[in-house]
Amino acid sequence: MTSTPVIDVARLNLSYGDFHAVKDLSFQVEKGELYALLGTNGAGKTSTLEAIEGHRRATSGTVRVFGQSPRDRRAVRPRMGIMLQESGFSPDLTVRESVRLIGKLSQREDRVERVLSIVDLTHKAGTQVSQLSGGEKRRLDFATAVYGKPELIFLDEPTTGLDIQSRDALWDAVDKLREDGSTIVLTTHYLEEAQQRADRIGLMHKGTFHREGTVAELTQTLPATIRFALPAPAPALPLPLPLQATRANDGQFLIETFGLQKDLHTLLGWAHANAVELRELQAGPTRLDDVFRSIDRD
Amino acid sequence: MLSIALSELIQIFRNRLVLVTSLIMPAAVSAYFIYQHEVFADLGSLGYIAGLVMFTVGAFGLYTTTVTTLASRRQNLFLKRLRSTPASDASILLGLMLPVTVLALLQVAAILTVLAVVAGGPTNVVLLVAAVLATVIMMLGLGLATAGLTNSPEHAQVTTLPISLGAIAVASWVGITGAEELTLLKRLLPGGSATELVLNAWNGGVPVTDSLLLLVPTLSWVIVAVALASRLFRWEPRR
Numbered sequence: 431m432t433s434t435p436v437i438d439v440a441r442l443n444l445s446y447g448d449f450h451a452v453k454d455l456s457f458q459v460e461k462g463e464l465y466a467l468l469g470t471n472g473a474g475k476t477s478t479l480e481a482i483e484g485h486r487r488a489t490s491g492t493v494r495v496f497g498q499s500p501r502d503r504r505a506v507r508p509r510m511g512i513m514l515q516e517s518g519f520s521p522d523l524t525v526r527e528s529v530r531l532i533g534k535l536s537q538r539e540d541r542v543e544r545v546l547s548i549v550d551l552t553h554k555a556g557t558q559v560s561q562l563s564g565g566e567k568r569r570l571d572f573a574t575a576v577y578g579k580p581e582l583i584f585l586d587e588p589t590t591g592l593d594i595q596s597r598d599a600l601w602d603a604v605d606k607l608r609e610d611g612s613t614i615v616l617t618t619h620y621l622e623e624a625q626q627r628a629d630r631i632g633l634m635h636k637g638t639f640h641r642e643g644t645v646a647e648l649t650q651t652l653p654a655t656i657r658f659a660l661p662a663p664a665p666a667l668p669l670p671l672p673l674q675a676t677r678a679n680d681g682q683f684l685i686e687t688f689g690l691q692k693d694l695h696t697l698l699g700w701a702h703a704n705a706v707e708l709r710e711l712q713a714g715p716t717r718l719d720d721v722f723r724s725i726d727r728d
Numbered sequence: 729m730l731s732i733a734l735s736e737l738i739q740i741f742r743n744r745l746v747l748v749t750s751l752i753m754p755a756a757v758s759a760y761f762i763y764q765h766e767v768f769a770d771l772g773s774l775g776y777i778a779g780l781v782m783f784t785v786g787a788f789g790l791y792t793t794t795v796t797t798l799a800s801r802r803q804n805l806f807l808k809r810l811r812s813t814p815a816s817d818a819s820i821l822l823g824l825m826l827p828v829t830v831l832a833l834l835q836v837a838a839i840l841t842v843l844a845v846v847a848g849g850p851t852n853v854v855l856l857v858a859a860v861l862a863t864v865i866m867m868l869g870l871g872l873a874t875a876g877l878t879n880s881p882e883h884a885q886v887t888t889l890p891i892s893l894g895a896i897a898v899a900s901w902v903g904i905t906g907a908e909e910l911t912l913l914k915r916l917l918p919g920g921s922a923t924e925l926v927l928n929a930w931n932g933g934v935p936v937t938d939s940l941l942l943l944v945p946t947l948s949w950v951i952v953a954v955a956l957a958s959r960l961f962r963w964e965p966r967r
Binding site for chain 2: 483521523
């Protein structure tokens with residue numbers, strides 16, 4: 431890619447008093463990417479996001495969005511939609527009035543009805559925000575962020591509090607925006623969402639990147655796992671397992687391997703040859719959860 | 729700015745508490761002043777009533793509502809939401825304060841018109857208008873500064889008391905005793921010179937050039953208030 435990145439963060443530092451929330455953070459997000467900023471609580475995700483959005487001034491370092499300072503709202507904001515972590519709508523305005531106001535201020539062209547239908551809030555258009563449930567407020571927030579199909583969209587924990595249908599609908603809408611070339615920056619506590627959808631992940635810990643890369647790059651440093659249980663009245667287990675396994679308290683066996691395909695084949699061959707039933711058999715690559723769990727161990 | 733102002737106007741009329749404190753309460757008090765205008769005119773003068781009306785609306789309608797509104801919009805992160813759009817800080821603040829300011833000006837104009845019809849009008853209308861405008865701008869500036877010290881709309885009930893009660897007290901002091909004695913102190917207190925200006929505009933008898941000088945302390949308070957506001961005002965709640 432020779433084009434300038436949509437987001438360019440170079441040696442970003444953010445401090446509050448004595449607390450150094452973000453330390454020398456550098457990364458880029460290319461056009462059309464879905465970049466997930468993940469991390470433990472207090473890792474500095476929100477501070478970083480706020481610096482990129484232009485809500486917070488960098489203590490040192492530079493942040494460029496579309497090649498410009500994100501604090502130059504007039505230049506940058508018409509091209510970006512922001513879904514804040516907490517909604518921030520006036521309780522006395524209706525859903526329609528809220529979207530119309532924020533949409534108008536965004537300077538983008540769109541129809542209130544269109545964005546409300548994306549998040550299935552059409553029937554709530556005349557309802558005051560104070561009457562909405564938590565999930566409905568999140569959807570309203572998403573609707574205002576995607577008003578006018580901005581080129582860059584920030585989604586700060588977009589699916590927190592959403593039921594599964596709303597979550598699917600939201601991701602469908604995100605997929606459509608990406609087909610039109612939008613760039614997405616995501617934070618989430620649902621790691622499977624990031625694992626499924628992110629092109630790249632920046633995994634923050636204590637103000638810096640613990641790891642950064644594609645999902646595959648992040649997970650390949652940790653072994654894949656095979657889990658299974660043996661029938662309860664265990665056939666007296668003189669049969670030695672063909673592989674190194676640990677046994678958890680619940681009786682499940684766990685095999686960690688960097689050669690998943692080969693070792694799984696070995697295990698299945700052994701089970702077949704000895705007529706052993708492997709119950710609750712699971713095999714899979716390392717999940718992001720495991721990468722997270724390993725953070726404190728390193 | 730206008731779209732923010734429009735949404736703010738909707739919110740004022742939907743929120744009964746704000747409507748009562750910002751519109752009905754000052755109007756009711758002012759109606760009482762006019763009803764008893766002979767008593768108050770004996771106490772001070774007709775200009776004193778005009779000054780009281782101006783500060784009742786300015787302090788309780790405009791100032792208190794501004795502080796409460798800004799604190800409330802900050803607390804529920806509406807300010808942050810507005811700042812997530814291309815709108816500039818100035819247009820956000822102007823948009824938020826415009827409706828209540830226009831309402832306050834309309835109120836003062838309407839009440840003083842009634843006073844003029846009932847009890848006799850002001851000597852110098854232009855000077856009166858200048859006094860009202862300067863006062864409104866001063867109260868807005870003080871409102872911005874006070875909002876910086878106010879954490880929540882409930883907190884505003886406490887933080888607005890010193891200035892709103894103080895302004896009424898100063899207006900009464902100057903309105904009843906005049907500015908012949910303790911002139912410097914009276915003129916320097918916020919609202920003091922504005923009240924004197926209203927007295928002069930309504931009652932007459934003072935050269936216009938002398939009266940115009942009275943705008944200086946009021947506008948100085950605007951500068952002080954804006955300087956304070958730029959240091960104290962916060963866009964997001966403390967975490």
